Amino acid sequence: MSGAPLRLGTRTFGPDELVVMAVVNRTPDSFFTRGATYAEEAALEAVDAAVAGGAAIVDIGGVKAGYGDVVSAEEESRRVVGFVGRVRERHPDVVISVDTWRADVGDAVARAGADLLNDAWGGHEPGLLEVAARHGVGYVCTHTAGLPPRTDPHRPAFDDVVADVRDALVALAQRAEAAGVRSDGIVIDPAHDFGKATRHSLAVTRRLDELTGLGWPVLVALSRKDFVGESLDLPAxxxxxxxLAATAVSAWLGARIFRAHDVVATRRVLDMVGCIRGTQQPAVVRRGMA
Structure with a gap:
């Protein structure tokens, strides 16, 4: 099952295909882009650029992951539902993902054309599974160590963080299947930084093959996160x-989807990994052939 295809929208991704998921946040306070794609036209331009740069999936978010102003379900819907419809009209074959934990928002974006519900808070609202099943869309299972939405960890402790991540993701993926979510649309995400200190995210990365062998495609959201910043003592x-170093390691260990702010650079890293491991051919072959 670890080599099973992943079907999202009109696309089917093979087991050796490394897929870029572009981040497009319709928020005024995102930790890295800081509202650069909050305005709808700017966000549409970002989607266009991401698709042109090699992203097969765009992940649209209407609420900042961390602490910040309260965003109601109505406001989240205002930010993302109509925008999903515009992206669908503009890019009929791109996979549209929406980062939400709310069942009502999930239902609205699925009706508007979303193909994947990226539940970044680990099943906080169980009804989101039923929404995914009812609409036949994909669903991302994440490990957050039980934290409620928009909560940072405080001195998290695990006997074995990878074992905890593995057990929680298996349980959530099985729950999704039991709820009727398509088995070829389920993705698992260890959720670097979410519910974890830096040493935990590093351990998850180092031992990612223990998750990629579980049978479901693994998504990693590594882009400019705190575990990278603390490892190198650098700002976002x-x-x-x-x-990109963490991206290459994760790809080598079997991750299949890579949530990224920097689409072109990520696409190039993944293409190089594919060529090294022999699952992708070089774009050109000139050296020694003249």
Whole structure:
């Protein structure tokens, strides 16, 4: 099952395909882009650029993951539902993901054309599973160590963080299947930083093959996160190289989807990993052939 295809929207991704998921946040306070794509036209331009740069999935968010102003379900819907419809009209074959934990928002975006519900808070609202099943869309299972939405960890402790992540993700993926979510649309995400200190996220990365062998495609959201920043003692706008190093390691260990702010750089890293491991051919072959 670890080599099973992943079907999202009109796309089917093979087991050796490394997929870029572009981040497009319709929020005024995102930790890295700081509202650059809050305005709808700016967000549409970001989607266009991401697709042109090699992203097969765009992940649209209407609420900042961390602490910040309260965002009601109505306001979240205002930010993302109509925008999903515009992206669908503009890019009929791109996979549209929406980062939400709310069942009502999930239902609205699925009706508007979303193909994947990225539940970044680990089943906080169980009704989101039923929404995914009812609409036949994909669902991302995440490990957050039981934290409620928009909560940072405080001195998290695990006997074995990878075992905890593994057991929680298996349980949530099985719950999704039991709820009727398509088995070829379920993705698991260890959720770097979420519910974890830096040493935990590093351990998850180092031992990612223990998760990629479980049978469901693994998504990693590494882009410019705190575990990268703390490893290198760098702010968010200087974390690209660290992010790409973690990306290459994760790809080598079997991750299949890579949530990224820097689409072109991520696409190039994944193409190089694919060529090294022999699942992708070089784009050109000239050396020694003249």
């Amino acid at each position: 706008d200087e974390r690209l190289e660290g992010t």
